[in-house]
Amino acid sequence: MTAASDDPSSADAPPESKLTATKQRWAREGRFLTGRHARPEAERLPPGQHLVRDWPVLDLGMTPEIGADRWRLALLGAVENPVQWTFESFKAEPQISTLSDIHCVTSWSRYDNRFEGVSTRHIIEVVKPRDDVRFVVLTSYDGYTTNLPIEDFAADDALVAHSWEGRPLTTEHGGPVRLVVPHLYFWKSAKWLKRIEFATTDRPGFWEQRGYHNHGDPWQEQRYSSD
Ligand SMILES: Nc1nc2c(c(=O)[nH]1)N[C@H]1C(S)=C(S)[C@@H](COP(=O)(O)O)O[C@H]1N2
Numbered sequence: 001m002t003a004a005s006d007d008p009s010s011a012d013a014p015p016e017s018k019l020t021a022t023k024q025r026w027a028r029e030g031r032f033l034t035g036r037h038a039r040p041e042a043e044r045l046p047p048g049q050h051l052v053r054d055w056p057v058l059d060l061g062m063t064p065e066i067g068a069d070r071w072r073l074a075l076l077g078a079v080e081n082p083v084q085w086t087f088e089s090f091k092a093e094p095q096i097s098t099l100s101d102i103h104c105v106t107s108w109s110r111y112d113n114r115f116e117g118v119s120t121r122h123i124i125e126v127v128k129p130r131d132d133v134r135f136v137v138l139t140s141y142d143g144y145t146t147n148l149p150i151e152d153f154a155a156d157d158a159l160v161a162h163s164w165e166g167r168p169l170t171t172e173h174g175g176p177v178r179l180v181v182p183h184l185y186f187w188k189s190a191k192w193l194k195r196i197e198f199a200t201t202d203r204p205g206f207w208e209q210r211g212y213h214n215h216g217d218p219w220q221e222q223r224y225s226s227d
């Protein structure tokens, strides 16, 4: 992130306006941040993590078989424009491709995962969250829930993904559609995504109610709520 001004003499308080307030909120939400994943190589592996080459499966043990034809995604809450997508309408939205690392709280990390889907920033543009929205609560087809601040949801490498390495996401990894938020521990990346709720107050999800850290930043080792 760069300072607001390069001119060291410009110490005057800038005029406040609705526009600057909105821009500050966008900055907090990370709307215009770039290169969140461009960390120096030395910092790429968070503390306490080890690298794996395969991709482990972790969930509550029940794997909902929700075919693309039955899958729906509800985008709702404190927004101007709630919508419900079918798989077809979701695929008709602008698509992005990302290359990102996975960090699981159980200490494995996996580098260079190619995901395809719809960016969370695009979702925010579609639904238009009210100004007082601060959190996002995700609900999945297995009953799983997780929560995160909207600025983390809006990271430039976060997406609602349908493909991994050029193929449809397998059911065990959350297909047809899952969230991917690479800069937080992977429990925040809800599989079998059903609902994205924009909320003004925080609502801890499944693991967050069971002792996991509410935020889950791997570089801060925010594994458990006492950390
Ligand atoms: N719906 C749902 N999403 C979930 C989970 C879950 O149990 N249900 N587990 C989370 C946890 S703890 C992890 S580590 C990752 C694992 O994703 P993977 O099985 O694709 O590696 O999914 C997350 N998303």
Ligand SMILES: [Mo]
Pocket (backbone or CB within 6 Å): 058, 104, 105, 106, 186, 187
């Ligand atoms: Mo996990």
